[in-house]
Amino acid sequence: MDEVFLAILLLVDATIRVATPLVLAAFAALYGERAGVVDIGLEGKMLAGAFFAAAVASSTGNPWLGLLAGIAASVALSLVHGFACITHNGNQVVSGMAINILVAGLAPTLAYAWFHQGGQTPLLPSSARLPQVHLPGVEVLSPIPVIGPIYREIFDDANVLIWLTVLVVIATHWVLTRTRFGLRLRAVGESPAAVDTAGISVTKLRYQAVIITGVLTGVAGAYLSTAHGAGFVRDMTAGKGYLALAALIFGKWRPWPTLFACLLFAFTDAVQVRLQGVPLPVVGVIPVQFIQMLPYVLTVLLLAGFVGKAVAPKASGIPYVKER
């Protein structure tokens, strides 16, 4: 019994660790898309965040400076996206695509030129990685059944960015539903003309949204290379940006369902690692690839209206051109 319980706890713990970058990236996209700026460049921005965080952490030994560098790089790319899509009414999908390809090339190119280790950064020592938060009272609570192991395995020694992500989720819900900024942000994604008529700058709001997107994807990238991992490796985002986008759609562009989608996708990933080659009752061994493609298939089914209906923000993806 205890072993099963512990196994479940470890699975939950793994789910949380895998879900963190997904949640950060999906919530990043949530701000952009609710403001009407589609972002398929999450992948590239995360990768840039991961590379610059690891590069700076590795050369200064300070993971916090690394985090800042990761955020700065990702915000810079967000501003490029904004410049193309908001200022110049460019196509948002093409811009995101360009950023993904650019960074997929740029990160290894710079890593190769700066660190001479075949496109990755040196392995970070634990002092150059973002710390885990050690909670008090683990020894005291540990003997208590149920609560003790939960506290020990899940809450204690979680990375500082995991706690930050929890804050981001709560803050996002509050910002979107309870603040003037959040309401305006949602309005600009549904009907920019109305927002403009009310005398609020559509351009400014959308730039604010993409900057938030940049900050959060930067944190997501830094999590991958300096918290979860210990250094940047080529292509380390491995499609997580797209998966986050899928989670956002699966969550119908709303904070709590999006969080749930991220946890679901992360859970399938955590289970998938443990299920490799293990026969299941009735169906036998399920090939790993089929579990891996599950999130994408679910998203397609949802978009097609076969499981619920996803309605995107109305003005999402359409540049706002003021009528003259």
Added chain:
Amino acid sequence: MARGMAGKGFGMPGEVPGWVNYALLPLLNLLAAFILSGLIILVIGENPLDVLALMVTEAVGYPEAIGYTLYYTTSYIFTGLAVAVAFHCGLFNIGGEGQAYMGGLGAGLVGLAMTGWPWPVVAVAGVLVSALFGAAWAWIPGWLQARRGSHIVITTIMFNFIAASIMTYLLVDVLIKPGQQSPETREFDPGTWLPSMDRALGWIGIEVAPSPLNLSFAWALACCALFYLFLWRTRWGYEIRTVGQNERAAVYAGISPARNIVLAMVISGALAGFVGVNEILGVQHRLLLNFTGGVGFVGIAVALMGRNHPVGIILAALLFGMLAQGGGQVSFEYPTVNRELVMVIQGLVILFAGALENLFKPQVEALFRKRGARNEGRA
């Protein structure tokens, strides 16, 4: 409504004098992308002009290099045409990568199954089956867009990942050559290989340097001609373009948008699928993982730069072919440069030629208006 993301007539030329739109603006955008690429090369500590010179030499400087460049160009023509036909219908097919992967599966199955047949039969079967597989993979997102209103961009992205998973499964568990570690099929029977260009030209007495360039290059050029005839000289092409320009007008004219969306996507997928003929039947002679290597995404850049016209697409594909071949070779000469530099330049070209295509437009337009006004004043 979901297709609003692509914007009305996205990628289509606007209301500016012809040659400015087709030549000057793309060149300016390209120049901006190259200048920025040069800066990045400076950052990693090399001389951009030297790198550029070496790139051009390695891309077109000697016969073998030209063969390699045209081999890359072949795949880019296929994916460029694929993206362009969807653009003409107002659709953004970002799934060229997955469709090309599936096309490769079709070509691979033909190669495995048709041992002993003469190559012309295998080639025709390969073209048909790879088109069928690519088209099928594009048909689902097309149908979902047309009938269920799901967003084609998102669906095709998801289908890229699903295709990758399916191919990994097939190559790791099903099609793998027994007793071998790497996930690849056995090599096809040499009699079924699509002849390389040097071999084919040898038959008529022309000698060229050996390279991966094969007969699918000729098929790519033929596809360009067919593409032109289909879109501008047939009723079906006219209907597709009408739906792309104005869906409501199409409905009033009795044209079914849904039918044309599906048709455009099926053609798009078939064109992307031909990458499989070039790569699998023409060069690799076996089915392997990730042979597409981003051709579907480069196709977007090719279509954008080529303004969705076959002539433009050939030129743009040639440019990206040179970039792929020349850039790849640079990494052998310079210890600080690696292959990914090509992706940096590709990304910048897509950014400037695609997303920032309006960057210089106001200034250039103003310049021409001013000149026009001055000329009128003089007359």
